[in-house]
Amino acid sequence: MEFEQVKRQKTEEINRMLCRFLPEESGKEKVLCEAMNYSVAVGGKRLRPMILLEAYKMFGGNDTAAQPFAAALEMIHTYSLVHDDLPAMDNDMYRRGQLTTHAKYGEAMGILAGDGLLNYAFEVMSEAVCEQGANGAKAMSILAKKAGVRGMIAGQTVDLEWTGKPQTKELLDYINERKTSALLCGALMAGAALAGAGEAQLSVLEQVGNYVGLAFQIKDDILDVIGDESKLGKPLHSDEKNEKMTYVTLIGVEQAEETVREFSNRAVELLDTLPYENPFLKELLLSLITREY
């Protein structure tokens, strides 16, 4: 079976798994659970849970122990989108052609559904840790840090603060490492930790995730300038319109493409130093960088 077909199958499996971990739409708080589940349903590629599950496999995991963590990671990713879309933040009414959570359920429910997803992610993980013990605790701790005030939330804060102001490459890297790389690092590291990987291996995976995230984000910036609108499914030149500084505005398309190649090579080299392999995971990480949409 070719890569794309396998990926589609895995995505569908993850969608079914997510449904099992999301809250039932019942009780007086039904609308809250509906808004949470709607938010997750609007999302799409399930990259982060897929990477977590594949990293778990790569390090020898062969049961369902990683599933609650994969589901929780997708909830964390989703809550960050729901809150980013709020009027006080990016003020977006649509995502992937569908109404954003606050556009559909009102602003208060957008805030509460985001809070609900973040809290529920830790509820699901806490319960799994009670059953699984040390490896679970380590994985949860990794995800909490990567999603937290030195990780994803820091990236969002600094991005908001600096939008429309002149930026340096250093600042851009800071933001990309936190807004994009952090959860990818978390996915790789948490999956491996659940299978018992040690600190040295987690540190290699952290670097892999970092390079992949940076390359992914630069690729995003490039596609926003020279991509194919029909493939991307969204209009080009949004960064220019939002006066957003990117790698492309800083160093131009050609050098930006060179940087993507460089970072993706480094990621693969690092991945190859590990004593385990998972060809699908490797291809998945590379596909994020070579993609045309």
Next chain:
Amino acid sequence: MEFEQVKRQKTEEINRMLCRFLPEESGKEKVLCEAMNYSVAVGGKRLRPMILLEAYKMFGGNDTAAQPFAAALEMIHTYSLVHDDLPAMDNDMYRRGQLTTHAKYGEAMGILAGDGLLNYAFEVMSEAVCEQGANGAKAMSILAKKAGVRGMIAGQTVDLEWTGKPQTKELLDYINERKTSALLCGALMAGAALAGAGEAQLSVLEQVGNYVGLAFQIKDDILDVIGDESKLGKPLHSDEKNEKMTYVTLIGVEQAEETVREFSNRAVELLDTLPYENPFLKELLLSLITREY
């Protein structure tokens, strides 16, 4: 030493402890950490962490293992206030005479600081669980549930949905049990779980917390009608102004006071069935109900 003096001392100890667990205000994300720490500093009575620490002692805990959980619980309580104060929710500019987080740092930072506190609470607890193992995992799981979509967030959702609409006593109890009792139950149960309490004892504490929370909230409603403004430090009749249904509007001051007495008696009776005691904790719980401010 009399109760009030001991309580003041304990509050100051908790304030010092909180400072040790909150994020350092450094790095490019400094303003985020400032907004988080400001939010916690504005808060005051530290009831929830105090109850958690005292429950831990009551069940034989005699070290610092409960501290990260007590700090995390206060972060969770604080994030809920920060998000409740947002313009899309209660739209409050002041709390205890100081600017609310979004009023001081802007709405986007109000959202992010709340997210940061909720995530950081679990970051701090996850790290503690890695060191402490099973009892820590149980405590974290309890707090996650009580703060979550069937607990505190559900209460906030239903409260928002029904404000200004006719309510029943059943609905009022539903909201109070989740908005007020849930975190008090969590404090009692998590503290006891950290000291190794079993399910039957946790279940008794859950009932105690429930009665105390309900009595506390009804007392709040009573004080809003017949309290002393100078002692309360806030104007009376806010519920009436906000067209808020309360126990007082439902059954009148006299019967509401009877209910407070009844619930507080039941809480004490339940507490007395446990094979441990902590006179300070008992007095603290009763003081929430007999208070005049």
